Amino acid sequence: MKLDDLDIAILKELKSNSKLTFKEIGEKLHLTGQAVGNRVNKLIENNIIENFTININKNYLGLKNTSYIRIYMKDNSHDKILNLINKHDEIVEAYKTGSDCCYVLKIENESNESLTSLLDEILPFANYQISMVLDRIK
Structure with a gap:
């Protein structure tokens, strides 16, 4: 169309x-x-509009932190990261990429402790880089 x-x-x-x-x-x-x-x-x-959604003020849900994690797989066991992505509700977006990393995850969570726990689950099968959002510009 x-x-x-x-x-x-x-x-x-x-x-x-x-x-x-x-x-x-x-x-x-x-x-x-x-x-x-x-x-x-x-x-x-024609799948131009894929869905309708709303943006919720994440502070009302107790979500205070937004981070982006770039995942670098240690081997070809991608099923492990896919299972982890589907298991965790705080992973609100996930993308397979064609760049230097394999995946990019957007995380919204309530504390640094919960983020650390997620990172601990990733580490056995992948390395990562994390970028924490300090302020939304647009």
Whole structure:
């Protein structure tokens, strides 16, 4: 599916405020709510919109730390890191990469102790580098 300017405008509106109704988006873009709904449904059907989500203030969930961990496997036993990723809820994003490291993990947790515990689980089969987020810029 090739996106046109209206599709891109609809995606930008949804990205900035996913609570907007199709009618509200239509008013901004000079379309009917039904026309916006039809376009959104096509975007979903064509896997351009993969899911709808919300951003939660992590402090209300007791999550105070965000870190990124770059994983460097010691051998080819990638099933171990995949099992670990699926086991831990504090790993909120995980990517297999084509760079110098094998995986990049985004961690959100409540304490340095829980992060240390996770790192201790990784160390037997992989080395890692960690970057801790100090402040969100954008």
